[in-house]
Amino acid sequence: xxxxxxxxxxxxxxxxxxxxxxxxxxxxxxxxxxxxxxxxxxxxxxxxxxxxxxxxxxxxxxxxxxxxxxxxxxxxxxxxxxxxxxxxxxxxxxxxxxxxxxxxxxxxxxxxxxxxxxxxxxxxxxxxxxxxxxxxxxxxxxxxxxxxxxxxxxxxxxxxxxxxxxxxxxxxxxxxxxxxxxxxxxxxxxxxxxxxxxxxxxxxxxxxxxxxxxxxxxxxxxxxxxxxxxxxxxxxxxxxxxxxxxxxxxxxxxxxxxxxxxxxxxxxxxxxxxxxxxxxxxxxxxxxxxxxxxxxxxxxxxxxxxxxxxxxxxx
Amino acid sequence: xxxxxxxxxxxxxxxxxxxxxxxxxxxxxxxxxxxxxxxxxxxxxxxxxxxxxxxxxxxxxxxxxxxxxxxxxxxxxxxxxxxxxxxxxxxxxxxxxxxxxxxxxxxxxxxxxxxxxxxxxxxxxxxxxxxxxxxxxxxxxxxxxxxxxxxxxxxxxxxxxxxxxxxxxxxxxxxxxxxxxxxxxxxxxxxxxxxxxxxxxxxxxxxxxxxxxxxxxxxxxxxxxxxxxxxxxxxxxxxxxxxxxxxxxxxxxxxxxxxxxxxxxxxxxxxxxxxxxxxxxxxxxxxxxxxxxxxxxxxxxxxxxxxxxxxxxxx
Numbered sequence: 149x150x151x152x153x154x155x156x157x158x159x160x161x162x163x164x165x166x167x168x169x170x171x172x173x174x175x176x177x178x179x180x181x182x183x184x185x186x187x188x189x190x191x192x193x194x195x196x197x198x199x200x201x202x203x204x205x206x207x208x209x210x211x212x213x214x215x216x217x218x219x220x221x222x223x224x225x226x227x228x229x230x231x232x233x234x235x236x237x238x239x240x241x242x243x244x245x246x247x248x249x250x251x252x253x254x255x256x257x258x259x260x261x262x263x264x265x266x267x268x269x270x271x272x273x274x275x276x277x278x279x280x281x282x283x284x285x286x287x288x289x290x291x292x293x294x295x296x297x298x299x300x301x302x303x304x305x306x307x308x309x310x311x312x313x314x315x316x317x318x319x320x321x322x323x324x325x326x327x328x329x330x331x332x333x334x335x336x337x338x339x340x341x342x343x344x345x346x347x348x349x350x351x352x353x354x355x356x357x358x359x360x361x362x363x364x365x366x367x368x369x370x371x372x373x374x375x376x377x378x379x380x381x382x383x384x385x386x387x388x389x390x391x392x393x394x395x396x397x398x399x400x401x402x403x404x405x406x407x408x409x410x411x412x413x414x415x416x417x418x419x420x421x422x423x424x425x426x427x428x429x430x431x432x433x434x435x436x437x438x439x440x441x442x443x444x445x446x447x448x449x450x451x452x453x454x455x456x457x458x459x460x461x462x463x
Numbered sequence: 464x465x466x467x468x469x470x471x472x473x474x475x476x477x478x479x480x481x482x483x484x485x486x487x488x489x490x491x492x493x494x495x496x497x498x499x500x501x502x503x504x505x506x507x508x509x510x511x512x513x514x515x516x517x518x519x520x521x522x523x524x525x526x527x528x529x530x531x532x533x534x535x536x537x538x539x540x541x542x543x544x545x546x547x548x549x550x551x552x553x554x555x556x557x558x559x560x561x562x563x564x565x566x567x568x569x570x571x572x573x574x575x576x577x578x579x580x581x582x583x584x585x586x587x588x589x590x591x592x593x594x595x596x597x598x599x600x601x602x603x604x605x606x607x608x609x610x611x612x613x614x615x616x617x618x619x620x621x622x623x624x625x626x627x628x629x630x631x632x633x634x635x636x637x638x639x640x641x642x643x644x645x646x647x648x649x650x651x652x653x654x655x656x657x658x659x660x661x662x663x664x665x666x667x668x669x670x671x672x673x674x675x676x677x678x679x680x681x682x683x684x685x686x687x688x689x690x691x692x693x694x695x696x697x698x699x700x701x702x703x704x705x706x707x708x709x710x711x712x713x714x715x716x717x718x719x720x721x722x723x724x725x726x727x728x729x730x731x732x733x734x735x736x737x738x739x740x741x742x743x744x745x746x747x748x749x750x751x752x753x754x755x756x757x758x759x760x761x762x763x764x765x766x767x768x769x770x771x772x773x774x775x776x777x778x
C-alpha cells in the first residue's frame with residue numbers, strides 16, 4: 149500500500165509542502181461538508197413547507213360529495229410527510245453544529261501541528277539550499293580545474309598558474325565542505341521527513357475517520373427519516389383500504405340524508421266545525437307558548453293576562 | 464347499512480336534489496384530485512431540481528486533499544435521488560392525464576344521467592306542488608265548512624246558507640281531487656325516486672371505485688419511487704463503506720506523491736579536465752539533437768552542416 153512515508157520524497161524534496169497543504173485542505177473539506185449538509189437541509193425545509201401547503205390545499209378541496217372524507221386521509225398523510233422532512237431538517241442542523249465544532253478543533257490542531265513540524269520545514273529548506281550550493285560549488289570547482297589546466301597547456305607564466313592553483317584549491321575545499329554538509333542535511337531531512345510524513349498520515353487518517361463518521365451520521369439520519377416516510381405511506385395505503393366506496397356512501401347517506409320516511413298516506417279529513425274553530429285557537433296558543441319557551445322569554449304582565457284568558461276560554 | 468334508497472326521502476321530498484348535486488360534486492372531486500397530484504408533481508419537480516443543484520455543488524467542492532474522491536460518491540448519489548424524483552414527476556404527469564380523461568368522461572356521463580332522471584325530477588316537482596295545493600284546498604275546505612256552520616248558527620237567510628253550501632261543496636270536491644292526485648303522485652314519485660336513488664348510488668359507487676383506483680395508482684407510484692430512493696441510500700452507504708480512510712490515503716499518495724526516491728548520496732567527484740572539456744561539448748551536441756528530436760524539428764541545411772562538423776570533431 150502506498151503510504152505517505154514512502155511517497156513524498158523525490159528529487160525536489162517538496163513532499164513536505166504537498167503534505168502540509170493536504171492537511172490544510174482537510175479543513176476545507178470539513179467546511180464543504182458543512183455546506184453540503186446545510187444546502188440539503190434547506191432543500192428539505194422547502195420540501196416540508198411545500199408539503200404543508202399541499203396538506204392545506206387538501207383540506208380546502210370540496211367538502212361536498214361522497215369523496216370529501218378522503219381529503220382528510222390525504223391531509224393527515226401529507227402533513228405527516230411534511231413533519232418527517234422537518235424532523236430531517238432539525239437533525240441535519242444538529243449535525244451541521246457538530247461539523248462546525250470539528251472544523252474549529254481542526255484549526256487548533258493544525259496550528260499545533262504547524263509548530264510541531266517546523267523543524268522538518270527547516271530541514272527541507274536546509275537540504276534544498278545545500279543542494280543548490282553544492283551544485284554551484286561543484287561547477288565552480290570544475291571551472292577552476294579546467295582554467296588551471298588550460299593555463300598549463302597554453303604555457304602561461306608560473307605566476308598565473310600558481311594563482312589559478314590557489315583558486316582551484318579554494319574551490320575544492322568549498323566543494324568538499326558542501327559534500328559534507330549535504331550528508332548531514334540529508335540524514336537530518338530523512339529522519340525528520342519520515343517522522344513528519346507518518347504524522348501527516350496519522351492526522352489524515354484521523355480526519356478521514358472523523359469525516360466518515362459524520363457522513364455515516366448523515367446517511368443514518370436520511371435512512372431513518374426515509375423509513376418513517378415509508379411508514380406514513382403504508383399508513384396512507386391502509387387508511388385508503390379502509391375507506392371503502394360502501395363506507396363513503398354510507399357516511400354520505402347518514403350525514404346528508406334527507407330522511408328515511410317516504411311520503412305518508414294522506415286521506416280526506418271530514419271537517420269538524422267545532423273542533424276546527426277551537427282547534428285553530430288552541431293550536432295558536434300552544435305555538436305561542438312553545439315559541440316563548442324555546443326563546444326562554446319571561447312573559448310580561450299583559451302577555452300573561454292574555455294567555456290566561458285564552459286558556460280559560462278554549463282549553 | 465344506510466343506502467341512498469333508504470336515506471333520501473323526508474318531509475320536503477328534496478332527496479333528489481341532494482343526490483343530483485352530489486353526483487355533480489363527484490366531478491369537482493375529480494378536478495380536485497387532479498389539482499392535488501399536479502401540486503405534488505410541482506413539489507417533486509422543485510425538489511429534483513434542487514437536488515441536481517446540490518449534486519453540482521458536490522462536484523464543485525475542493526478537489527484537493529484526501530477527502531476529494533468522496534465528493535464523487537456524494538455527487539452520484541445526489542444525482543440519482545434527483546432522477547428518482549424526476550421519474551416520480553413523469554409518472555404523476557401521466558396520472559394527471561388519466562384523471563383529466565376520467566373527468567371528461569364524467570361530464571358526458573352526468574349529462575346522460577341528467578336526461579335519464581328528468582322524469583324523476585318531474586315527479587318530485589309534481590308531488591311538491593300537489594302537496595302545496597292539497598294543503599291549500601284542505602284549508603279552503605275547512606274555512607268554507609266553518610263559514611257555512613257560522614251562518615247556520617247565526618240564523619242567516621236560506622239563500623245565504625245555500626250559497627255557502629255550494630261553496631263548501633266545491634271546496635270539498637277540490638280537496639278530494641287533490642287527495643286522489645296526491646295518491647297518484649306519491650306512487651309515481653316513490654317508484655321513480657327508488658329507481659333514481661339506486662341509480663345515483665350506483666354512479667357514486669362507480670365514481671368512488673374509480674377515484675380509489677387513481678389514488679391507489681398514486682400511492683403505488685409514490686411507494687415505488689420511495690423504494691428506489693431507499694436503494695440509492697443503500698448504495699451510498701455501501702460506497703462509503705468501500706471508501707476507507709486507508710484507500711483514500713493510498714489514492715492520494717499515488718496521485719499526488721512527489722516520488723519514492725529518498726535524496727541520493729552525493730560524493731566528491733574529482734575533476735577530469737580532458738573529459739570535462741570534451742564532455743561538455745559532447746553533452747551540448749547531444750542536448751541539441753535531443754531537443755530537436757523531441758520537437759520533431761527537421762534540420763535546415765545550416766544546422767545540419769554545424770551538427771556534422773561538431774560530430775566529426777568531438778564524437
